[in-house]
Amino acid sequence: MHLNIYNTLTRKKETFIPIHSKKIGIYICGPTVYDYAHMGHARSAVFFDTITRYLKTCGYKINMVRNFTDIDDKLMVKAQILGTDIKSLAQKFINEWHKDMQTLNTLKPDHEPLSSDYIVPIQNFINVLIKKKYAYQSKGNVYFSAGSFSGYGRLSGRTIIDPPSMEDNTSGKKHPADFALWRNSNKSEPGWKSLWGFGRPGWHIECSAMGMEILGKQFDIHAGGQDLIFPHHENEIAQSKALTGLMPARYWIHHGMVTVKGQKMSKSQQNFTSIKNLADLYSPQALRLFLLSKHYRNPLDFTPAKIEQSTAALKKIPRLLVQLEKLAAPLQQEDFTSSSYWQKFCQAMDDDFNTPAAIAVMFQLVRELNKFLEKAGKGSLLPGEKNTLQTGPIELLKMGRDILGVI
Ligand SMILES: [Zn+2]
Known part of the structure; x- marks a missing residue:
């Protein structure tokens, strides 16, 4: 029996054939570390942990990367509110994340890179994209020109629509579909020196650069929640393929969202329940059983009654x-x-x-x-x-x- 995986890229189940026989490279988009992790994060962590454990049982050697996004506007805003710096804020929530992962009994990834440790590879990446004319500088920012990449939209099924006009454009973008690779920072914002001035990387380029540095130009699985298909993973494909000519990953796996009364659980919706709080009420085993009780591509509605059912079933x-x-x-x-x-x-x-x-x-x-x-x-x-x-x-x-x- 072969392992079949639904590949978001081709929209069908495909027989899984790793690039290097029994060795599998997996990159999972990790959390932005500015708050406690919630059940949405737990679903991602537990599902990918479970498939890793299964693949290991099948005799595969896994090289798993899950990053921490520690450069982000959300971190900047929160650090300002708390009167701290983003580095200390990120470290606090990385420590909390590790505690939560221990609670959920997930295996530690082989690599947990921080975006801020990969500024040089990110800058080199951007520089080549500019040289290859896939990216351009504008108003201290660097943008990837989505229209310059012929395969743009393949993952998400979107097409680039030309706007009637770009006259109100204050960002310096030539087209609304273009996305930032580098953004200028003012003195109070975090930033690094670069050929394009003091600034910070865009989110999409961080994952592409870290994945490539650790797993190579092409690896087996790139994964995350369905909310990352567009724009995050679409943009990752565009910039990576523009750089190397290769699709960065062969299989794209996306899990459904955890919902509360049909709405996505998220920090911005203020409808989240943290892992930390749930761990006081339920056993990690019951939480895992609940999280795995729906097929990963479907949404999972969060109700305490269902976790109680899991508790009873395992008793x-x-x-x-x-x-x-x-x-x-x-x-x-x-x-x-x-x-x-x-x-x-x-x-x-x-x-x-x-x-x-x-x-x-x-x-x-x-x-x-x-x-x-x-x-x-x-x-x-x-x-x-x-x-x-x-x-x-x-x-x-x-x-x-x-x-x-x-x-
Ligand atoms: Zn990512």
Whole structure:
């Protein structure tokens, strides 16, 4: 069975073929560190953590990058309100992020670059784009000319529409679709010296430069939320392909949003619940089960009742495992990979990471193990059922603890 992934770029499920055989390079767009992380961030973190754990189980070696955006207007505004500098503000929320990720039991990415540490590669990147005439300077800013890149709009399905007039243009852009690679900063704003004056990079170029520096000109997976398809990832493709001639990533994976009563959960909507607060109310396992309970491409509506359901569903598993351990130790040597449950679990994960289907298989196994345990107590167990009792706990731990992280 092959792993099939829905690629936003081609709008279809494709068989996953890594560039370097068993080694996979993944770049996930990380948080802008100016506030506490919420359930929207948790969905991204837990989903990508789960697929990483699954890919590792399948024998792949993963090189995962998740950046921190520490240069952004939101940081500047918040730092000003709090009377601090953006560096200290970013560090505070990076520390908080790490605490939240530990709470959610996610594996640490291999690289966690900060935009502010990549100013030189970003500037070099921009310089080449100017030389190649994909970018231009205007009023102390540098813009990428979207119209100069023939494939612009392929990821998001948008086309560039010419405006009736650009006369009111104060930014210096030649076209509204053009986007900033470098923006000038005044003395009170954070900035770095450059060939184009004192300024700071635009958001899109930060991710492209960090991804390229760490994973190379082309890597396997570029990922993030669906809200990043446009403009962020569209612009990343334009500037990276303009620079290297290569599509920066082969597979583009985007997860749906966490919603509250149908509206996207976000800091700007003021409808978010922080991971920190939820961790006081629910177990990390229940939070993970809730986050994985919908297919990643669908929206996930946040309701406490659903997290409580997850809590209840997981409650009996630890007791079951203890009972099974008493019954049939040692279990570690058993080969379970040919078991029908494990096969079905992998089939679900191979089908574009269908975690709800994988979770359903795990609970089918739990039900069957409970049933056989009862039969064992009565001495009426059949030989095949005895085998399931032997291998069941290992399978259950592999699925629930090692991959889904819910046990
Ligand atoms: Zn990004």
